[in-house]
Amino acid sequence: MPSLAQFDDTAAIFDSPAVRGGDRMIYVGGPLKGLDPTSDMPMTVDFQVVQSPKDEHDPAQATRVLGSVTRVGNGRWEAVVPANRLQPGSEARGIGILVVANMETFAYETFTWCDHIEIEEATVADVEAKLSAASLAEVISASVDGGFMGPAAASTQATSGGS
Numbered sequence: 001m002p003s004l005a006q007f008d009d010t011a012a013i014f015d016s017p018a019v020r021g022g023d024r025m026i027y028v029g030g031p032l033k034g035l036d037p038t039s040d041m042p043m044t045v046d047f048q049v050v051q052s053p054k055d056e057h058d059p060a061q062a063t064r065v066l067g068s069v070t071r072v073g074n075g076r077w078e079a080v081v082p083a084n085r086l087q088p089g090s091e092a093r094g095i096g097i098l099v100v101a102n103m104e105t106f107a108y109e110t111f112t113w114c115d116h117i118e119i120e121e122a123t124v125a126d127v128e129a130k131l132s133a134a135s136l137a138e139v140i141s142a143s144v145d146g147g148f149m150g151p152a153a154a155s156t157q158a159t160s161g162g163s
Helices: 124-130 136-142 151-160
Strands: 010-015 024-031 043-051 063-069 076-082 090-102 107-121 143-149
Touching: 010 124, 024 043, 024 090, 024 107, 024 124, 043 076, 043 107, 063 076, 076 136, 124 136, 136 143
Parallel strands: 010 107, 076 143
Antiparallel strands: 010 024, 024 076, 043 063, 043 090, 063 143, 090 107
């Protein structure tokens, strides 16, 4: 049976002094299976990369990075957002939702997925080699940093009523 994964097997954390003030960034992406790769329909992918301590299943203890990308091409989606406290060398979950207009009906279609991914340490050159077509600067400019949720951020959000 073919894989239905919509995330690549690995996500790459890298240092980029020229990008967003030198933040550690994470590159994530993956194939858009089940969609016409030549379609020029507007699409949006919202995603989370969630990392938990080993054998920990309490969402309050997880570190999350959220993002969104509206530039989707070549049958793939790609994004670069700040990595915050995600740690390379360990597993995480990639959770995503794709929203695309269906021009044959008066509707939108949504696709959701959750995949296990490995987070690896990388260089800017490693990430540039992974890009499907766009430059790193184009992927970064098309990516929206959805913020960071970690144990401290989650408790602050819960006590302050959000951000």
